[in-house]
Amino acid sequence: MKPIPYGHQDINQADIDAVIEVLRSDWLTQGPTISCFERKVAEYCGAKYAVAVSSATAGLHLACLAAGLGEHDSLWTSPNTFVASANCGRYCGAQVDFVDIDPLSYNLSVTELENKLIQASTQQKLPKVVIPVHFAGQSCDMAKIAQLAQHYQFTVIEDASHALGGSYREQKIGNCAFSDMVVLSFHPVKIITTGEGGMILTNRLDLYEKLLQLRSHGITREPQQMREASHGAWYYQQIDLGYNYRMTDIQAALGISQLTRLDQFVARRHQLVARYHQALAHLPLILPYEDTEAYSAYHLYVIQLKLNEISQTRKQIFDKLRAANILVNVHYIPVHTQPYYQQLGFKMGDFPQSEKYYGAAISLPLFPSLTEVEQDTVIHAVQQAIIA
Numbered sequence: 001m002k003p004i005p006y007g008h009q010d011i012n013q014a015d016i017d018a019v020i021e022v023l024r025s026d027w028l029t030q031g032p033t034i035s036c037f038e039r040k041v042a043e044y045c046g047a048k049y050a051v052a053v054s055s056a057t058a059g060l061h062l063a064c065l066a067a068g069l070g071e072h073d074s075l076w077t078s079p080n081t082f083v084a085s086a087n088c089g090r091y092c093g094a095q096v097d098f099v100d101i102d103p104l105s106y107n108l109s110v111t112e113l114e115n116k117l118i119q120a121s122t123q124q125k126l127p128k129v130v131i132p133v134h135f136a137g138q139s140c141d142m143a144k145i146a147q148l149a150q151h152y153q154f155t156v157i158e159d160a161s162h163a164l165g166g167s168y169r170e171q172k173i174g175n176c177a178f179s180d181m182v183v184l185s186f187h188p189v190k191i192i193t194t195g196e197g198g199m200i201l202t203n204r205l206d207l208y209e210k211l212l213q214l215r216s217h218g219i220t221r222e223p224q225q226m227r228e229a230s231h232g233a234w235y236y237q238q239i240d241l242g243y244n245y246r247m248t249d250i251q252a253a254l255g256i257s258q259l260t261r262l263d264q265f266v267a268r269r270h271q272l273v274a275r276y277h278q279a280l281a282h283l284p285l286i287l288p289y290e291d292t293e294a295y296s297a298y299h300l301y302v303i304q305l306k307l308n309e310i311s312q313t314r315k316q317i318f319d320k321l322r323a324a325n326i327l328v329n330v331h332y333i334p335v336h337t338q339p340y341y342q343q344l345g346f347k348m349g350d351f352p353q354s355e356k357y358y359g360a361a362i363s364l365p366l367f368p369s370l371t372e373v374e375q376d377t378v379i380h381a382v383q384q385a386i387i388a
């Protein structure tokens with residue numbers, strides 16, 4: 001049997017044709033296809049501005065810089081995320097701290113966030129940036145986070161790497177209604193792909209202009225942004241220290257083509273999720289919780305083993321599934337337990353909910369082109385692994 005991965009891109013002939021068309025055109029790197037992709041994603045999400053970048057990691061870095069995050073500041077995020085959501089703070093020289101997760105949604109807990117803010121405000125240690133991560137594609141409690149942001153004056157950057165195509169309170173994730181910026185990822189395992197790639201959405205013109213500059217070396221060609229009169233049509237000025245975080249037109253063409261199937265992808269994920277829910281309901285598992293205010297993009301289908309009802313460890317069950325060629329995975333190793341963060345002073349026990357969750361979690365295969373026959377193989381293997 002062919003191994004079944006936990007996630008996989010869906011590439012069709014139209015995607016391939018779109019890429020070839022750009023290869024035959026005059027523009028390979030940032031050109032008209034980028035602007036078109038940006039417009040389409042902004043329109044889909046309901047945001048004013050979009051900036052395509054080389055990855056979500058680059059997007060998080062630029063978003064932090066645009067928020068003015070620096071050495072004397074701190075950034076808070078969830079420990080249940082990919083390391084990039086925290087590393088972006090370190091790139092800016094800021095301190096990073098975490099807010100433990102809600103045991104139901106596995107998202108950053110707003111109760112914990114509020115308690116930590118109350119404490120931090122008495123010590124003048126409030127964060128400059130908070131990055132809620134929409135884990136597995138399900139939105140965080142953004143209304144509450146926005147309310148806290150108002151009160152405690154921090155910038156909110158949503159890490160929506162899992163969540164494109166999902167919604168919150170009937171509105172698309174990415175509309176920035178409750179945040180300053182939203183970052184998307186187009187890595188192949190995510191909801192749509194550009195190979196590598198990411199995007200930052202915002203409704204604020206000041207942030208948009210800053211992000212455009214930082215994406216390309218801190219350089220501007222706009223005479224009104226220059227510190228002195230332009231020397232001529234060739235002239236540009238570097239007014240800040242930026243990067244080369246540009247996406248290529250080749251990637252953007254793939255993105256535009258993928259975007260036309262985004263809703264289909266998410267609907268298919270939901271179909272498969274409904275089948276998992278039904279088939280796994282009787283097993284000693286905690287299945288994904290669904291918040292009534294959110295429509296998840298379902299990037300991941302995570303089961304938690306009820307280890308007190310199973311006479312095996314998570315590792316034993318995981319290994320059995322891998323041996324059966326089901327390429328299950330675990331999302332995520334709590335970021336604060338990584339050696340790099342331990343060396344900064346974090347330790348096991350600091351965020352117990354995320355650690356407890358990590359000890360029991362397994363991500364099952366979920367992607368649009370997963371067939372029902374393949375899914376049944378996964379379901380059967382999970383049943384076998386748990387019962388035996």
Ligand SMILES: *Cc1c(COP(=O)(O)O)cnc(C)c1O
Nearest residue numbers: 055056057082084161185186187
């Ligand atoms: C994938 C991912 C990233 C990084 O995305 P890249 O595009 O690979 O840089 C950041 N945050 C989360 C939550 C992710 O899942």
